[in-house]
Amino acid sequence: MPNRPESASVLLMCRWMAYAGDPILVEELLFRPVHSLIDQSLHSRLGATTTNGDGFGIGWYGERPEPAVFKSVHPAWNDRNLREVASQIRTSLMFAHIRASTGTPVQRSNCHPFRYGRWLWMHNGSVASYRDLKRDLMMAVDPSLYADIEGSTDSETLFFLALTFGLTDDPVTGVERAVGLVEDVARRRGVEHPIQMTVATTDGVSMWAFRYSSEGRTRSLFYSTDVAKLRELHPEVEVLNRLGTEARVVVSEPLRELSGAWNEVPESSCGIVRPGADEIRPFRPEGAAVPG
Amino acid sequence: MPNRPESASVLLMCRWMAYAGDPILVEELLFRPVHSLIDQSLHSRLGATTTNGDGFGIGWYGERPEPAVFKSVHPAWNDRNLREVASQIRTSLMFAHIRASTGTPVQRSNCHPFRYGRWLWMHNGSVASYRDLKRDLMMAVDPSLYADIEGSTDSETLFFLALTFGLTDDPVTGVERAVGLVEDVARRRGVEHPIQMTVATTDGVSMWAFRYSSEGRTRSLFYSTDVAKLRELHPEVEVLNRLGTEARVVVSEPLRELSGAWNEVPESSCGIVRPGADEIRPFRPEGAAVPG
């Protein structure tokens, strides 16, 4: 495992950002905002005073139904290819994630977002005592999906459990059952408060963002106010004119200070961003038997 | 310097490929052809039986006048991000290069193509006894350009000498003078046959390809036959229908065996690919005094 000293481990958090809306240059989202995701990967303002230097990744939709994924173990602020690519790619839907490892190797296959077909998935948080639960959880993944797991993170396993429980048909139920299974397995193994998560997943058209923890004390998650409304509130902020009216951003941490711009996703909730009306609904994990 | 054993050093060659024409997906050029550049980076058919695993790079024009450059020290066949990005980028003009180091460190700043403003540059070959000539050559670079040199290769220095001699106004003369200077400096230092080069440079609209060596025995360089003519010659080859009629490719080594498809660029020549008529002209280095 990384040589990270004990003192720092509790401070480390992944960060992520999801965008949906009119086509926008990736660099507008990653590098321009005052407290951009890249800036966040250097230091966080919400409590933790340390870094997220164990890798980053972006996933975006463009030429085809399946998204492309650019991930790397280099700290985001150092990766020149990220900057180059970001200046050239326009997309309507993008995920970006910065990783702080909780013990598994720092390697590209352990960076987010993870991909399965048209779907992307990213996660901020962890499964407690994952080493002790790993075998049971991996065995609950559908055999036909098992060999597609590339890395060794709890995050990727959680994704494949959600896929096992039908994420591609009904994401909310798929994730509720996956989380339910993890909590069942943890209970059997005597692990308390197993799940800490803010998760985002998408099929390239809609986005689902989840905020939940077994303990009921989940890390932060915000979604942006309607752009039209924000323009009324802040006519002086020029960048709002460059964002299309459909623009919606979901983040671990606000990209810039702007009153009225950010709204907290409540505990134990799932937000859905889609063409037409967005919504927030309760998120209730359910115990689930391993599918036959 | 790399741990490369003596026996292999004479076999190592960079490879490059330049494309201009209708917009095309980068992966069509990099991964689809039967003997693609990626395949070439594994083993070469024209004599050298070894590898080009010291890095690769692509440069392409898209959203803005300045090109983007994606370069990496990972062998091309291993770089997943290259594959991902290649599936998503459409461009009308692209450079691709695979590096075999001749002694300088394997690092991104020593990978090609090099960029200056709107211009890209890549080079297959070397300056002989570069260590002994380096200081004189670097001092001949225009002081206002000097600090823009990022790496430590002879290739990048040659580029900046060409820039010093007005490449951006008249590429052929710029390169003739740069090569002339190198030959002068080499003569003074007692270095024989200093230059071995196939070079490509572009401003995003036209491309210039040079084939020259001090000894008159230069590595291979080919340009593709007119697509319209090729379709007549080979109606059975389906891929030719996917290429626009403007498509022109210049390569170190043919991308696939196809009679009539590849034409050698003669020794001591420069080929110019531009909207309208392409041409080939003689390339004659001239001794040049260091500009005041």
Place this chain on the structure above:
Amino acid sequence: MPNRPESASVLLMCRWMAYAGDPILVEELLFRPVHSLIDQSLHSRLGATTTNGDGFGIGWYGERPEPAVFKSVHPAWNDRNLREVASQIRTSLMFAHIRASTGTPVQRSNCHPFRYGRWLWMHNGSVASYRDLKRDLMMAVDPSLYADIEGSTDSETLFFLALTFGLTDDPVTGVERAVGLVEDVARRRGVEHPIQMTVATTDGVSMWAFRYSSEGRTRSLFYSTDVAKLRELHPEVEVLNRLGTEARVVVSEPLRELSGAWNEVPESSCGIVRPGADEIRPFRPEGAAVPG
């Protein structure tokens, strides 16, 4: 999976080398011999004309019972730190491996040698159709060992199956049962000729080298002749005086041409190098039920 073109896949092979004997500088073994492992990673003389550029690793015993492992995804000939470290480390027992991926990601956790406690393991070869067998094989690994598997290769899984079957008590039996299990699972799944392997494992005192394939056509494996005897045969070869009389080397491919120096390990055999008498014995996989 790597962007490796079809044409090259059948040519790719890992290589490895194991040394036991008097303390020797690592660079003597890795860089000095005429056809050193580093040179082999550029091109192979025994049939395959391509490269092994997907990572390398060395494991050696020194300060403590547990070996240290230096592994990297950079091609061996490019890794300066390898050269630096090799010039400073003296060891009595060393494993060195160069990887050519058969599909799993190129990442440090997928490089050999693998380590478990005092044990090292490296493998040249593959498990056929591994994707189809992976879940069954991973489930046969002892639950108490499961979470120690870091990567995603067939090689590491084979190691952990051998550990499951008691490698640390009786390596030959452990490996025989592991291979037997793989062949059983493959039979059930309709996969023919599942195993191709030359494997080396060690506890820091003795070394076991296995040559076996389900098809009975295994890649090459050689062990060196007694140094004392070689000195008689070749008094003119100076390097033999620098090797202690205990020196024994086992390799995929001879390090240099020297008549009488290299002896083939027979098909379906295991060679044991230990203080005192070395031996070769038959290797007979046995079907084994999954341990309770």
Place this chain on the structure above:
Amino acid sequence: MPNRPESASVLLMCRWMAYAGDPILVEELLFRPVHSLIDQSLHSRLGATTTNGDGFGIGWYGERPEPAVFKSVHPAWNDRNLREVASQIRTSLMFAHIRASTGTPVQRSNCHPFRYGRWLWMHNGSVASYRDLKRDLMMAVDPSLYADIEGSTDSETLFFLALTFGLTDDPVTGVERAVGLVEDVARRRGVEHPIQMTVATTDGVSMWAFRYSSEGRTRSLFYSTDVAKLRELHPEVEVLNRLGTEARVVVSEPLRELSGAWNEVPESSCGIVRPGADEIRPFRPEGAAVPG
């Protein structure tokens, strides 16, 4: 240059640590102390609240007069090979450095310590407006040394200027003249307060540590109290018994809080650690003409 946002640039500092004394395992120095250099690379306690994730390097003396150097662009806390090597290497003299780039590329050749023959060099600080001074400074490097410069940092250039001015015969004078030259060149070019530096250099036997800045406000530098004296002061601290009586450590920042353990090196001073008596003397840069 790195994508580092403006807000963070003023906070970034390199860190270094130098050890001389009885042979000690590298991991004792890098990983054990309460506020080890590795821990420091995550966050700094002396003011800057950010990270040093742009590479690290160690240099140590062992098997031969020339030191070995292990450097990498991966953040120190992520590099497993560092941990492995540190557990196996015993040395009497070691340099360790963690880099925060001030603009030049993040690549191994830009990591410290730099090496020339038996000498090592590392630097915390910068040359202001280095881009504007670079050409003049590089031209002042002795022509016979010029081609040995591998990277593009101000730190390496400063080293080669010191070598030009006879560092290997008289380090203090060599560095005084190098700094004097930089200040002269800066004056001519209108750059104020050009030098900020804490530097360490060694020939494997003695160590010289410099603390100087043109402005007279230099970053911190500490040397450790005599071990014998520390044992009297702190009989309860067990680790002091594992350090030999000759042990001396020079650091940017104390490795652990221990009253009486750390002594500041004064502004404009040079400390010399050698067998026998150590000393501190004034450091006075002198303007120097470029040597003929």
